[in-house]
Each structure stands twice: as structure tokens, then as C-alpha cells.
Amino acid sequence: MEAIQQKAEDIVDExxxxxxxxxxxxxxxxxxxxxxxxNIFRIAQHITHNEEDAQDVVQEAFxxxxxxxxxFQGNSKFYTWLVRxxxxxxxxxxxxxxxxxxxxxxxxxxxxxGSMPREVADWSPNPEQLYGQSELGDILKKTIQGLPPxxxxxxxxxxxxxxxxxxxAEMLGLSVPAVKSRLxxxxxxxxxxxxxxxxxxxxxxxxx
Amino acid sequence: xxxxxxxxxxxxxxxxxxxxxxxxxLEEHLHWCHDCEVVLNTTQKTIEIYRDNKLYELPExxxxxxxxxxxxxxxxxxxxxxxx
Numbered sequence: 001m002e003a004i005q006q007k008a009e010d011i012v013d014e015x016x017x018x019x020x021x022x023x024x025x026x027x028x029x030x031x032x033x034x035x036x037x038x039n040i041f042r043i044a045q046h047i048t049h050n051e052e053d054a055q056d057v058v059q060e061a062f063x064x065x066x067x068x069x070x071x072f073q074g075n076s077k078f079y080t081w082l083v084r085x086x087x088x089x090x091x092x093x094x095x096x097x098x099x100x101x102x103x104x105x106x107x108x109x110x111x112x113x114g115s116m117p118r119e120v121a122d123w124s125p126n127p128e129q130l131y132g133q134s135e136l137g138d139i140l141k142k143t144i145q146g147l148p149p150x151x152x153x154x155x156x157x158x159x160x161x162x163x164x165x166x167x168x169a170e171m172l173g174l175s176v177p178a179v180k181s182r183l184x185x186x187x188x189x190x191x192x193x194x195x196x197x198x199x200x201x202x203x204x205x206x207x208x
Numbered sequence: 209x210x211x212x213x214x215x216x217x218x219x220x221x222x223x224x225x226x227x228x229x230x231x232x233x234l235e236e237h238l239h240w241c242h243d244c245e246v247v248l249n250t251t252q253k254t255i256e257i258y259r260d261n262k263l264y265e266l267p268e269x270x271x272x273x274x275x276x277x278x279x280x281x282x283x284x285x286x287x288x289x290x291x292x
Contacts, residue, residue: 030279037274038266045264054264058274059281066282117215120243123250128257141263159255160262165223184219191247191254198250 018078022069029069033062036079039161040086046156047090049145050097057093061086076170083163083171087153094149117188119195127198143193147186154179155186209237214244222252 014035020028037058044057064085065072072081124130131139144152157168158179169179214237220226221234238245266274 026279026282029282030275033275033278037271041266041271041274042262042264055270055274058266059278062278063281063285067285117243117247120246122246123253127253128261136261137263140258140261144258144263155258160258162259165225180219184215187219187222187251187254188215188247190258191251194254194257195250198253 014078015074018069018072018074021066022072029066032078036082037062039079040082043083043153043156043161044086044090044093046144046160047087047149047153048093048097050093053090053093053097057086057089060089064089077167080167080171083157084173087171091149117192119192119199121195121199123195123198124200127194130198139194139197143190146193147189151182151186151189154182155190158183159187209233211237211241211244214238214241215247218248218251221248222255 014032017028017032021032040061041054041058044054044061045051048054048057061082065078065082072078128136144155147155153172154168154174157163157171158165163171165176165179165183168174169176172179174182214234217226217230217234221231226234238248
């Protein structure tokens with residue numbers, strides 16, 4: 001109950017801040033930046049894999065949001081609208097860096113085979129403890145970077161940022177079934193790739 | 209239920225977005241299919257690992273710097289708007 005009330009307060013608060021910012025209250029906008037900058041940076045880094053690009057995305061997304069605040073109708077949450085701007089900026093950065101200029105969130109790579117589980121060995125009971133914190137971070141980064149951009153973006157929004165399927169669909173301009181299909185394949189492909197590091201080795205030696 | 213059918217429902221099952229009848233069919237399948245049970249548990253673990261070990265935290269000094277730049281640029285864009 002307390003959590004629900006807290007959430008309701010947050011939403012009201014966000015709307016109040018947006019209304020004030022629309023009237024030119026820069027302090028109110030500054031509060032919105034502080035509230036969401038960490039999330040936007042994380043999402044941008046996951047999409048671009050480049051810290052400099054992610055910093056640019058944070059700046060450009062907030063600036064674009066500020067300049068276009070009058071167009072924000074309040075039909076969705078401000079955060080949903082902001083993430084949508086940031087994802088587009090991040091994909092543009094990615095396109096510029098890659099020789100493959102066709103990077104798109106709509107990219108729905110046919111990877112039925114890639115998503116079929118091949119690795120069915122159990123994982124060590126506490127796989128995270130097999131590695132030091134920084135080594136684990138490197139493994140997780142390397143693994144998620146191997147996914148197509150459309151898959152990893154859906155995974156990050158749904159499973160890392162904890163947004164709903166509907167919110168994710170709205171942010172990415174995808175249908176709910178399309179989000180679900182990408183999420184399933186992203187989860188299965190990550191699982192398959194992580195198994196290499198976390199599975200129990202035969203002979204009882206769980207060290208990789 | 210076949211393993212491929214189980215896999216199709218895996219995401220909804222993990223998210224608890226599933227009808228009680230499908231849920232009991234899946235659990236019946238899990239009862240005898242060890243491979244699917246491993247896939248379910250390790251997929252769950254995959255999600256938890258990424259959720260609990262947030263990558264790419266924004267360092268505080270960089271955060272302060274970015275904030276200053278954003279607000280300064282907003283001020284600039286605001287004065288341009290009002291001077292129209």
C-alpha cells in the first residue's frame with residue numbers, strides 16, 4: 001500500500017515538474033534531469049557501447065526534451081517520452097559508428113536456431129561468486145554486446161530498468177507481441193552465452 | 209506439451225503474465241523435463257544477474273558536469289525562444 005502511494009506521489013510530482021518546466025521553470029526541469037540522468041546514461045551505454053556517445057545522448061535527449069516540452073501532451077509518462085527520444089539518439093550514434101547503416105529497433109533478426117537452447121547443463125549454485133566484481137562486469141558487458149541492438153534494447157528496458165512490456169512497446173514504437181518475442185530471444189541468447197562461464201563443469205570442478 | 213511449446217510461454221511464465229491453466233500445463237511439463245527446468249532456472253538467473261549487477265553507472269563527477277552543460281544549453285535555448 002505504501003509502495004502504491006509512493007508511486008502515485010512520484011507520478012503527481014513528475015507531472016507538476018513537467019508543467020512548471022513548460023512554463024519556463026528551469027529549476028523544475030533540472031529536477032527532472034537529476035531524476036532520470038542515470039537511467040538515460042545506462043540505456044545509452046547499452047545501445048552505443050561507447051561512453052562518449054552515451055554522454056552525448058544524455059545531453060541531446062534532455063535538450064531535445066526541453067525544447068519540445070510544449071509538444072509533450074501528457075498522454076504518457078514524461079519518462080516514457082524521454083526514453084523514446086534517448087533511444088532514437090542512441091541508435092543514430094550507433095549507425096554513425098557502424099559500417100552497417102541499417103541499425104534499427106525494428107531489426108528482427110531471424111535467429112530461431114540461435115534462440116533454441118543447446119546448453120542444458122546446470123549452473124553453479126552461486127555463479128556470480130565464481131568471478132571477481134570487475135571480471136563479472138566484463139563478462140556481462142561482453143555478453144550483452146553480442147546481441148543485436150533491437151534485442152539488447154528490449155532486454156535493458158524490460159529486465160534491467162524494470163519497465164513494463166506496454167511501456168517498452170510505447171518507447172520503442174513496437175507492438176506488444178514484438179516486444180515479447182524480442183525479449184524471449186534476448187533472454188535465451190544471453191542465457192546460452194552466459195552458460196559458458198557459469199555452468200557446472202563435469203568432474204565436480206565448478207571453476208571455469 | 210512439447211519443449212518448443214514450453215519455450216514459447218517461458219517469458220510470460222517468468223513475468224507471471226500467464227493464465228492458471230497454461231501455468232499448470234507448464235508446471236506439469238517441468239515435472240518430467242529436466243532440460244526445460246534447467247533452461248527456466250538459468251534464464252531466471254540470467255535476468256537476476258543483469259538486474260542486480262547494474263552495468264554502466266554514471267560517475268558522480270561526470271554527472272555533475274553533464275548536468276551543468278544541459279542546464280546551460282537549456283538557458284540558451286530558452287532565451288532564444290523568448291527573444292523571438
